[in-house]
Amino acid sequence: MIPVSDLSVLSVASECWPLVKTGGLADVVGALPAAVAPHGVAMTRFLPGYPAVLRALPRKRTLFRYDSLLGAPARIIAAKHDERPILVLDAPAYFDRDGGPYADPMGRDWFDNGLRFAAFAKAAADVAAGRAGAKRFDVLHAHDWQSGLAPAYLTYTVDEAVRPVSVMTIHNMAFQGFFAADFFGRLELPRTAWSIEGVEYHGGVGMLKAGVKLADAITTVSPGYAEEIKKPQFGMGLEGLILGRQDRLSGIVNGIDTQAWNPATDQALAAPFTAGTLEARTTNKRAVEAAFGLAEEDGPLFTVITRLTWQKGMDVLIEVIDHLVGLGGRLALLGTGDAAIEAGLHAAAARHPGRVGIRIGYDEALAHLLQGGADAILVPSRFEPCGLTQLYGLAYGCVPVVARTGGLGDTVIDANVAALASGAATGVQFSPVSYEGLSDAISRTIRLFHDPAKWRSIQRAGMAADFSWAQSGSDYAALYRRLKERS
Ligand code: ADP
Numbered sequence: 001m002i003p004v005s006d007l008s009v010l011s012v013a014s015e016c017w018p019l020v021k022t023g024g025l026a027d028v029v030g031a032l033p034a035a036v037a038p039h040g041v042a043m044t045r046f047l048p049g050y051p052a053v054l055r056a057l058p059r060k061r062t063l064f065r066y067d068s069l070l071g072a073p074a075r076i077i078a079a080k081h082d083e084r085p086i087l088v089l090d091a092p093a094y095f096d097r098d099g100g101p102y103a104d105p106m107g108r109d110w111f112d113n114g115l116r117f118a119a120f121a122k123a124a125a126d127v128a129a130g131r132a133g134a135k136r137f138d139v140l141h142a143h144d145w146q147s148g149l150a151p152a153y154l155t156y157t158v159d160e161a162v163r164p165v166s167v168m169t170i171h172n173m174a175f176q177g178f179f180a181a182d183f184f185g186r187l188e189l190p191r192t193a194w195s196i197e198g199v200e201y202h203g204g205v206g207m208l209k210a211g212v213k214l215a216d217a218i219t220t221v222s223p224g225y226a227e228e229i230k231k232p233q234f235g236m237g238l239e240g241l242i243l244g245r246q247d248r249l250s251g252i253v254n255g256i257d258t259q260a261w262n263p264a265t266d267q268a269l270a271a272p273f274t275a276g277t278l279e280a281r282t283t284n285k286r287a288v289e290a291a292f293g294l295a296e297e298d299g300p301l302f303t304v305i306t307r308l309t310w311q312k313g314m315d316v317l318i319e320v321i322d323h324l325v326g327l328g329g330r331l332a333l334l335g336t337g338d339a340a341i342e343a344g345l346h347a348a349a350a351r352h353p354g355r356v357g358i359r360i361g362y363d364e365a366l367a368h369l370l371q372g373g374a375d376a377i378l379v380p381s382r383f384e385p386c387g388l389t390q391l392y393g394l395a396y397g398c399v400p401v402v403a404r405t406g407g408l409g410d411t412v413i414d415a416n417v418a419a420l421a422s423g424a425a426t427g428v429q430f431s432p433v434s435y436e437g438l439s440d441a442i443s444r445t446i447r448l449f450h451d452p453a454k455w456r457s458i459q460r461a462g463m464a465a466d467f468s469w470a471q472s473g474s475d476y477a478a479l480y481r482r483l484k485e486r487s
């Protein structure tokens with residue numbers, strides 16, 4: 001039963017699991033409505049009408065028609081998903097294409113990404129303000145640069161007396177949505193918006209910048225990352241603006257969907273298990289070995305499930321693979337991304353047949369099996385706003401070995417002497433992200449693996465930790481409420 005709500009939120013995002021996903025953003029957007037519902041918040045999601053989204057939603061009805069939304073006809077469509085209301089921007093000129101949400105089938109960014117997501121953000125502001133067929137919302141919650149102009153459209157096109165408050169969540173500062181100055185003319189914003197107080201950023205249009213500047217509150221997905229983005233190394237040019245608005249900034253760590261990610265009921269596992277039946281993980285390990293062409297044995301099996309990018313430290317991983325194998329470890333990696341990294345991984349697999357298995361591609365079911373069958377998951381990210389794979393690892397007794405940064409540092413308790421003695425340790429942290437840092441962490445992990453009492457204690461402590469959305473759902477709801485009361 002969905003509890004009574006007294007606050008309405010429009011959650012505006014370019015991805016939402018299970019309808020469309022390229023990364024952690026989708027998981028968060030998919031899980032948020034249920035997380036905030038117990039706190040009296042009715043959340044409606046607003047998504048672009050990609051073909052997969054439109055196909056997945058039955059019984060759609062048209063709420064509103066635009067003859068021209070930044071130059072193309074469009075409709076706002078209402079439907080239900082997961083028993084909850086969902087709104088979709090059906091604009092075939094922008095979204096009815098083969099390929100991914102942001103790139104063509106060759107992996108090249110769509111040439112008109114700026115216009116596509118400006119139109120999306122404009123429609124979001126119209127919907128939230130109650131002028132596109134839906135009732136006005138109390139709060140517009142924008143996620144990442146694709147929704148970053150929504151607070152700008154609210155600021156410049158909606159009367160202050162009826163303007164919903166807005167929250168801008170940064171899931172990754174590395175993607176900012178920057179476009180050339182002449183693009184401003186396409187946005188149908190008043191000239192006053194062209195200023196450093198508005199959407200202008202280094203002589204162009206900064207979509208994330210606009211959201212950070214104009215939203216009533218800024219959040220990011222862990223307290224650690226909220227601190228880091230005040231510094232140039234992590235703020236990626238926006239650190240000054242973030243510092244100037246730090247009184248509006250908070251970090252709320254992502255939860256995980258404990259129904260989709262529950263090792264006791266997970267259909268993708270060869271053998272479901274609990275903290276009391278960890279020995280059943282061996283069956284999953286056999287299934288991983290078979291899927292990745294690895295030798296069948298009980299020694300330490302590492303996994304990596306990731307986008308293959310510099311951010312994720314994959315170049316460092318490639319350097320360390322020989323060391324990992326030299327210590328008796330094996331690696332099963334699932335990922336997709338940079339061609340040069342793929343090539344380096346394939347070369348490592350060719351050097352170590354039966355010890356290193358690589359699967360290039362995106363495979364949700366295989367990601368679950370890896371968490372249930374591998375012994376440890378490596379997350380050597382150079383920066384990580386929150387990170388989800390370490391949280392799934394904790395829930396699945398797949399011990400996370402993580403770089404000490406952002407959300408990774410916030411969610412994994414390093415197996416140092418004190419944490420081991422008190423039974424608090426849930427994984428291994430290391431720093432810096434370098435050959436030395438990662439190879440030492442792997443050596444330490446393998447030593448712990450060969451001490452079964454300590455290893456079991458680490459696995460069980462991770463599985464007992466609460467990474468459900470309970471706390472974070474309550475934190476978001478409290479934030480929405482504070483903003484509404486202040487407005
Ligand atoms: P990011 O959003 O930066 O990619 P996160 O750790 O926050 O990183 O989220 C990644 C999400 O995508 C997780 O749910 C992870 O399981 C999933 N994922 C990443 N790569 C793959 C892949 N190749 N196949 C299946 N799932 C993947």
